[in-house]
Amino acid sequence: MTKGKASDVFVECLEAEGVKHVFGIPGEETLDLNESLSRSSIGFIPVRHEQGGAYMADVYGRLTGRAGVCLGTLGPGALNLVTAVADAFLDRAPLVALTGQGDLERMHKESHQYIDLLRVMRPITKWNARLSDPAIIPEVVRKAFKLAEGEKPGATHIELPEDVMAAEIGTSGDSEGEWNPLPRRRQARPEPAARELLKAADLVRGAIAPVALAGNGAIRTGAAPALREFVRATGIPVAETFMGKGLLPPDNPKALGTVGLQSGDYTMAGFDDADLVLAIGYDLVEHSPDHWNPKRDKKIICIDSVPAETDANFMPEVELVGDLYTILTRLGEECRHVPHEGGSSRLREVVLGRFEQAKDDDAFPMQPPRALFEIRRALGREDILISDVGMHKLWIARMFPAYEPNTVLIANGLAGMGFALPAAIAAKLVHPRRNVVTVNGDGGFLMNCQELETAVRLGTAIVNVIWENRQYGSIVWKQDKRFGTHFGTDFTNPDFVKLAEGFGIPAWRCEASGDFGERLRHALTLDMPSLIVLPIDYSIDVAISEELGTETVAT
Numbered sequence: 001m002t003k004g005k006a007s008d009v010f011v012e013c014l015e016a017e018g019v020k021h022v023f024g025i026p027g028e029e030t031l032d033l034n035e036s037l038s039r040s041s042i043g044f045i046p047v048r049h050e051q052g053g054a055y056m057a058d059v060y061g062r063l064t065g066r067a068g069v070c071l072g073t074l075g076p077g078a079l080n081l082v083t084a085v086a087d088a089f090l091d092r093a094p095l096v097a098l099t100g101q102g103d104l105e106r107m108h109k110e111s112h113q114y115i116d117l118l119r120v121m122r123p124i125t126k127w128n129a130r131l132s133d134p135a136i137i138p139e140v141v142r143k144a145f146k147l148a149e150g151e152k153p154g155a156t157h158i159e160l161p162e163d164v165m166a167a168e169i170g171t172s173g174d175s176e177g178e179w180n181p182l183p184r185r186r187q188a189r190p191e192p193a194a195r196e197l198l199k200a201a202d203l204v205r206g207a208i209a210p211v212a213l214a215g216n217g218a219i220r221t222g223a224a225p226a227l228r229e230f231v232r233a234t235g236i237p238v239a240e241t242f243m244g245k246g247l248l249p250p251d252n253p254k255a256l257g258t259v260g261l262q263s264g265d266y267t268m269a270g271f272d273d274a275d276l277v278l279a280i281g282y283d284l285v286e287h288s289p290d291h292w293n294p295k296r297d298k299k300i301i302c303i304d305s306v307p308a309e310t311d312a313n314f315m316p317e318v319e320l321v322g323d324l325y326t327i328l329t330r331l332g333e334e335c336r337h338v339p340h341e342g343g344s345s346r347l348r349e350v351v352l353g354r355f356e357q358a359k360d361d362d363a364f365p366m367q368p369p370r371a372l373f374e375i376r377r378a379l380g381r382e383d384i385l386i387s388d389v390g391m392h393k394l395w396i397a398r399m400f401p402a403y404e405p406n407t408v409l410i411a412n413g414l415a416g417m418g419f420a421l422p423a424a425i426a427a428k429l430v431h432p433r434r435n436v437v438t439v440n441g442d443g444g445f446l447m448n449c450q451e452l453e454t455a456v457r458l459g460t461a462i463v464n465v466i467w468e469n470r471q472y473g474s475i476v477w478k479q480d481k482r483f484g485t486h487f488g489t490d491f492t493n494p495d496f497v498k499l500a501e502g503f504g505i506p507a508w509r510c511e512a513s514g515d516f517g518e519r520l521r522h523a524l525t526l527d528m529p530s531l532i533v534l535p536i537d538y539s540i541d542v543a544i545s546e547e548l549g550t551e552t553v554a555t
């Protein structure tokens with residue numbers, strides 16, 4: 001570009017980053033940016049609350065590996081982004097948040113809607129900057145995307161002062177190419193030294209009962225095929241974290257199940273008896289190593305894209321830092337055909353046993369295992385189930401069989417309610433041919449239900465299931481366990497069917513156990529969003545306590 005305004009340069013830089021959509025709400029201070037966007041190849045998707053837009057960008061980033069972009073205006077618009085930006089930060093999803101701002105010359109004093117957004121966003125982003133001069137646009141945009149997408153990915157933030165975006169560029173004395181976007185360059189992934197690999201291989205060969213704990217990082221970096229081959233070659237069994245669901249299909253005999261709801265999970269999956277734990281793309285933000293290494297006596301090999309977090313319960317003997325696919329392939333080649341004893345199938349057997357039994361459970365309101373059974377039956381192996389946050393999430397994490405990576409989306413870093421509906425809109429945008437279903441509590445659904453309008457406008461065919469119990473279920477569960485009673489947790493609901501109809505979408509309330517599967521299968525044939533209300537009975541304990549112990553750790 002040789003002539004134009006700064007916002008045109010900015011949008012050209014976004015195009016050069018491959019941005020296809022910006023999710024957000026424009027403001028009076030983003031007028032030039034929006035005008036430039038309107039003349040670009042980028043689709044602007046207006047949302048109904050900035051948090052919804054940021055969750056869409058978050059999940060777009062999570063599923064594509066390319067930063068999703070969200071926009072809020074200064075002050076209130078930017079502040080509404082915060083929760084979902086923090087979600088991307090803790091869940092390691094690449095996201096670039098754009099916020100408007102007043103003119104540079106009014107930032108030093110009390111002025112309308114001015115909040116120091118750089119300070120607000122700093123603790124929830126990997127990096128952020130103010131575009132204080134048009135000349136730095138190409139550098140700032142490149143850096144924001146490079147850092148958001150680089151390991152471990154996360155959120156970055158750019159603040160866009162109104163006067164800077166409106167400035168005319170190319171009027172005098174600019175050097176050639178000054179306004180051009182900077183090129184994207186492939187980021188080299190480091191590889192562990194041969195010495196470290198051999199040390200790890202020695203540990204694996206010498207171990208009696210090794211187990212692996214695989215998480216988000218293995219999914220995010222596309223290492224699932226290498227992990228599966230590693231398991232085949234070495235025979236080492238794998239437990240998945242909530243965000244690692246689908247790394248190993250549950251019908252693989254080496255799958256130990258999803259751990260993290262309670263300390264007992266690790267016992268049941270064989271961690272107590274393990275002398276070596278391979279932590280593969282494991283983020284401590286999901287569950288503390290305290291739960292699986294309380295005595296700090298396990299040998300640990302950490303396989304990840306960046307050096308391990310320091311935690312007294314997580315002090316690896318060896319850290320293999322680099323591309324997970326390559327590391328798993330090389331380590332697997334070094335450790336073929338070593339006989340091992342590690343892991344126990346008890347957790348998986350108890351949980352899947354309950355799941356299978358549930359198909360004949362006619363209780364109504366429905367209990368979670370049957371509800372999950374019906375969803376699994378209605379969906380193909382590549383289809384996507386998105387969980388909101390609450391008791392239903394614990395059930396999904398624990399019991400829903402996931403066959404492929406990124407087919408069960410759970411927010412387990414920040415774990416904010418209101419994630420599922422906007423997440424589903426983004427998932428359907430990325431995978432239009434796959435079925436996308438959300439499960440929500442009646443608490444969390446009302447936190448972002450305004451995005452039903454966005455879904456209707458975009459024609460996003462997603463099915464939203466609300467498990468209705470008129471309570472903040474997981475808080476009731478925890479309070480009852482601790483105090484034998486609960487407080488501040490009960491509410492009434494709107495008529496969800498009428499609410500959905502107000503948005504112009506079909507909706508049904510299940511009145512008997514047979515209804516749910518039937519309605520769900522029908523809803524999946526529609527080419528528009530829909531909603532199903534399923535009265536739920538949480539009286540059976542998600543811990544399945546008598547078999548799996550009672551000490552819970554997850555929320």
Ligand SMILES: Cc1ncc(C[n+]2csc(CCOP(=O)(O)OP(=O)(O)O)c2C)c(N)n1
Pocket residue numbers: 389390391392393415416417418440441442443444445467469471472473474475555
């Ligand atoms: C935004 C946000 N607020 C509060 C919480 C704390 N919290 C976690 S689960 C939960 C209750 C969820 O209730 P509901 O959505 O009805 O789902 P249920 O537990 O009944 O399945 C609360 C309040 C949270 N995680 N996120």
